[in-house]
Amino acid sequence: MPLVPRHIQDLESYKPGRNINDVKEELGLDNIIKLASNENPLGPSPKAIEAVKSSLCDNFRYPDASAMLFRTKLADRFNIKLENVTVGAGSEGVMSAIMRTFLRIGDEIIAADNSFIGFRVLANASGIRTSWVPLENYRHDLLGMATYINDYTKIIYLANPDNPTGTYFTIDEFDVFMDQVPDRVLVILDEAYFEYAQHIDNYPDSMHYRYDNVITLRTFSKAHGLAGFRAGYGFAHEDLIENLMKVKLPFEPSWPAQVAAMEALDDEKYIQSTVRNCHTGMRVLETVFQEMEIEIIPSAANFITLIFNNGEEAIEFNERMLHNGIILRHLAGWGLPNCVRVTIGTEKENDYLIQSLSKILDPV
Numbered sequence: 001m002p003l004v005p006r007h008i009q010d011l012e013s014y015k016p017g018r019n020i021n022d023v024k025e026e027l028g029l030d031n032i033i034k035l036a037s038n039e040n041p042l043g044p045s046p047k048a049i050e051a052v053k054s055s056l057c058d059n060f061r062y063p064d065a066s067a068m069l070f071r072t073k074l075a076d077r078f079n080i081k082l083e084n085v086t087v088g089a090g091s092e093g094v095m096s097a098i099m100r101t102f103l104r105i106g107d108e109i110i111a112a113d114n115s116f117i118g119f120r121v122l123a124n125a126s127g128i129r130t131s132w133v134p135l136e137n138y139r140h141d142l143l144g145m146a147t148y149i150n151d152y153t154k155i156i157y158l159a160n161p162d163n164p165t166g167t168y169f170t171i172d173e174f175d176v177f178m179d180q181v182p183d184r185v186l187v188i189l190d191e192a193y194f195e196y197a198q199h200i201d202n203y204p205d206s207m208h209y210r211y212d213n214v215i216t217l218r219t220f221s222k223a224h225g226l227a228g229f230r231a232g233y234g235f236a237h238e239d240l241i242e243n244l245m246k247v248k249l250p251f252e253p254s255w256p257a258q259v260a261a262m263e264a265l266d267d268e269k270y271i272q273s274t275v276r277n278c279h280t281g282m283r284v285l286e287t288v289f290q291e292m293e294i295e296i297i298p299s300a301a302n303f304i305t306l307i308f309n310n311g312e313e314a315i316e317f318n319e320r321m322l323h324n325g326i327i328l329r330h331l332a333g334w335g336l337p338n339c340v341r342v343t344i345g346t347e348k349e350n351d352y353l354i355q356s357l358s359k360i361l362d363p364v
């Protein structure tokens with residue numbers, strides 16, 4: 001098809017996790033637990049849902065094109081200026097605007113291999129040459145990534161914690177890395193799982209830095225439980241934000257997404273209970289996996305990745321769990337065919353996962 005550029009023809013489309021209704025129908029099961037997409041198993045804050053309900057009738061109008069109210073709320077919450085905040089339809093919406101704003105033919109990107117697949121799709125769709133730098137022991141090899149910087153490098157993408165490994169890089173590692181990055185290179189620091197990691201002593205919360213060439217991305221899809229609404233945000237120097245605001249789609253996120261996000265941001269108790277649920281579940285599951293001698297990657301996020309001896313074992317495990325009513329994520333699409341990712345669930349879901357593990361594990 002000559003109309004379609006070669007890099008788009010070659011693009012592999014994103015394959016989302018299995019959907020609950022499809023699995024119910026296919027396997028004839030009544031109850032399905034989905035621990036596949038790192039969503040908040042407790043759902044959204046009830047206050048956010050109430051706010052959306054009462055704003056429904058406002059939606060015959062376009063929202064404010066520059067999302068002033070939402071951006072002001074974020075600026076106040078994080079003690080920065082409005083000029084330093086952008087928003088989008090999920091953090092992927094902001095990522096997409098970044099690619100459209102800053103990249104030109106001839107530029108290059110550096111990113112870690114086996115990292116967030118959404119960025120991989122955006123990079124491949126842009127047609128921009130990208131160096132995919134191998135992970136080192138499932139962690140970003142920041143110094144290795146720095147060696148790929150050349151005169152053409154425009155963007156370096158880092159996810160901290162990373163998905164699907166859950167690993168993070170430390171304050172010291174980030175400082176040493178940033179010493180190697182020229183000011184003309186934009187670093188995207190994707191902190192989608194920030195709420196789960198912020199308690200870790202040596203986690204480099206990017207809000208404590210003032211780099212003019214770093215843009216922080218965060219989302220309402222994970223700890224805030226609003227994945228379906230599509231709301232994310234970015235913090236950066238005002239010059240970057242000013243240009244991003246020119247390129248971003250004018251009315252994203254939708255008004256219901258903005259309303260839900262603003263309310264969720266205020267519901268700090270809800271976030272605390274979400275994070276508590278995750279940390280408790282993580283401790284329980286880590287112990288169980290260790291007792292069952294299933295290798296894991298220690299995680300700073302709301303999921304944990306299991307390592308099997310080979311791809312066949314991972315597929316077998318994933319399939320057996322599916323037939324037991326639990327949707328997990330086999331990571332072949334991320335280039336990790338021997339791994340399966342498990343999102344931390346509610347206490348009840350985690351208990352069911354543990355029961356199912358003992359039932360199916362003999363012998364994978």
Ligand SMILES: Cc1ncc(COP(=O)(O)O)c(C=O)c1O
Nearest residue numbers: 090091092116163192219221232
């Ligand atoms: C590292 C990372 N960044 C960004 C996202 C996308 O988030 P959003 O739903 O805000 O687009 C995800 C979602 O899985 C993720 O894991």
